[in-house]
Amino acid sequence: MVENRPFLNFLAHLVLILGVTIVVFPVYVAFIASSHGPNDFLSGVVPLTPGSHIIENYSTMLSSGMTSSGAPPIGPMMINSLIMAVGVAVGKIAISILSAFAIVYFRFPFRTLAFWMIFITLMLPVEVRIVPTYKVVADLGMLNNYGGLIIPLIASATATFLFRQFFLTVPDELMEAARVDGAGPMKFFRDILLPLSITNIAALFIILFVLGWNQYLWPLIITTDQSFYTVVMGIQRMAAVADAEPRWNLVMAAVILAALPPVLVIVAMQRLFVKGLVETEK
Amino acid sequence: MATINIIDVKKNYGAVPAVKGINLSVADGELIVLVGPSGCGKSTLLRMVAGLETISEGDVEIAGRNVNKAEPADRDIAMVFQNYALYPHMTVRGNLEYGLKNRGTERAEINRRVAEAAEILEIGPMLDRKPRELSGGQRQRVAMGRAIVREPAAFLFDEPLSNLDAKLRVQMRVEIRRLQRRLKTTSIYVTHDQLEAMTLADRLVVMNGGLVEQVGTPVAVYDRPASLFVASFIGSPPMNLVPVDVVRAADSAGTLVLPAGTDMVGLRPDALLVIKPVEPTVRLNATVELLEPIGGESHLHVRLGKSQRTVVLTVPGRPDFAENANIDVFARVDAMHPFNSDTGKRTD
């Protein structure tokens, strides 16, 4: 802002407040809905103020779910989501950082080929190869288990590129000094490269955790056993009920629960998250 | 005996030769300086000695042992880098200890060496700080400390002072010299700065285009440059190179005797005078182009006679020369360096 234009400032605030309202409104409505009892919707008008059934609704969803609509309790599903999200994040980071290390700090035959193979995964999101990937996973007997949920998702070109780009900015002399100091490649990796990469790893972890938690299509097709449902895909069964009107207060409680962990993570780590986002996509 | 022998060492990057066959013997405790312009191969040679570049041909021996295939860590060398290369996430103490820890040195011995290095370099108060909290000069001292604690057979310096400002550079130069004298460790030092080379070296190795132009003590190289390249590289302001007929034309008495094949004559700025000295000289006619006072003396740029060739003289004080004034310049015959421009070499 160069000159002082109070009207424009006012307008800017207005726009921002409007934006925030639009962004927050659906969640507010959901939260309100989740706090009401089952009969508060029958009148046809949705209330705008919190009800008194918060504890009751949330604990019901967490523990027993809505067995009438075939929806399992949210609690176990959230644990599955947690395992999947952490597994995907850790898995992606681990194999990507090792690959980036290999590509940057070594020269070997087929290095370029390996690089392009990893690059290609950018162009193959799971939605595009869904049936054959399912078949492979099924053939390997990995349906309905955590391995099947996690492992097929952990080849990530973005993470590899990020680490590669970061490693390229690490001064050459650091590695040379370490070599003179008697450090072999893995020692160098552990003692020097890894500590320097901590910020990148943390930022990436946040993004990948959110990505892993929000996986929808993949858990949908490879889990038929309810005990392996993740929460984001499990919710669908409650909401899109064909014949009866879903029990919205419980559905909304489930929705809030399902959306909460990743939102908390990025709000708490906002700085790190923003840095990671802008860095990975550059 | 920590001698270093470089025997006919060559380095090729694909089809491009960077180092074309270097032979050099460094005596125990000697500080040898590799000096030359960018791209002459001096850093490449140093890195081959260190083990950071593979040797295409030839042999490197350190303390009598052939180290061609040895890893840098096994060559008993320590290196000081241009960019210090301190581990940013470790404290100064951590940086100093890292190499010793990797070698399994005992804790007591590590502590002793770190304390000693800290004392020599006066970095004791900084031991628990991180590199980013230190100034450039302090970081460079820590980098040297890292080399010292290793107690290696040889130090390798890769342009360690290039990142420091001019004043600090002078100060650190003296410190490095003093340190090396005290520890008596064989050292190879690479720089592109000829002044640094002159002040630090026991012996100089002037390199150009992957080859050695001349090896000798700084004084010897300065007094008798073996080639045109060395003549113009060592010394500041650089030696003036004048075609021989300009000099002969001014030699009215015909007393000038130059070796056969000489077609260029080199004259240092202090070998050209504006007042006739007692030593035999040749008188040249010149026009003043520019006077640069630098304090206690001045650099005088003149155009020689008909050839219009510009030479630089150092004159004491701040004489009052007008631009385009016509003056006499006296060239000392005993200070002429004869060269042949086809071979590029000295003719005597």
Place this chain on the structure above:
Amino acid sequence: MQTKRTVFPNKLLPYLLIAPQIFVTVVFFLWPAATAFWQSFLRQDAFGFKTNFVWFENYRRLFADPIYINAFGHTLIFAILVTVLSTAIALLLAAAAMRVLRTSRIYSTLLIWPYAVAPAIAGILWWFMFNPSIGIVAYMLRAMGVSWNHLINPDDAMTLIVIAATWKQISYNFLFFLAALQSVPRSLQEAGAIDGAGPVKRFWTIVFPLISPTTFYLIVINIVYAMFDTFGIVHATTQGGPARATEILVYKVYFDGFIGLNLGSSAAQSVILMVIVVALTAVQFRFIERRVQY
């Protein structure tokens, strides 16, 4: 390809380090992609006994199928609407945030969290708000005399998923626009002001052209998002209906493959989608230099 000037000499170690990623890539990415490619040229007969190699027959059928063309069209409309709306709104918000820089941290926090919400959940939230009987937005629309029923009206359904997809994507775009706007040197704005340009004029003639790499990048990313990441929105809400009005390509691949069990057609659709992604990624890398240097 760029490397460090010094590398470690180990010969076997790099292969070990890269093995896990290559393994997962080959087994779960490349092999299935190749299978899809191959399968798109096959067709099972009516009884499922014999499989024939039919060249481009599957592709021909797809492009002759009005339902597929419809899905293509829906996807196009959907992608364009979502991209245009979410980038425009995000740009507006980012510009506004720049104006009130001191408080922008708070606004940022309040605006970026939808990124963490899964598309499916975004869909369910808006589905709830637009619910004809109890949805609050539906209620407000009725009060204004607009009738709304996304269960019956195809345009309403499309509007719903567009809104849900846009809502979620605004925060991502906002973050990038904000970063881009903050990187424009203040001195340029000051020079513009001295040259007599007011804030709005300055924005369009100086700032906006300077952030065009970011804008371009976001447009490509948004298109990819709209085409591929929005599966959850459709599946959790409209399921392609009513009457296929919201059947976008990525949903159709799933539906034909898993529900309809038409493997050849689904494979052909997969390959077509792959071609689209490759084209979009190529555009992204070609024209946006800020990416990885080779």
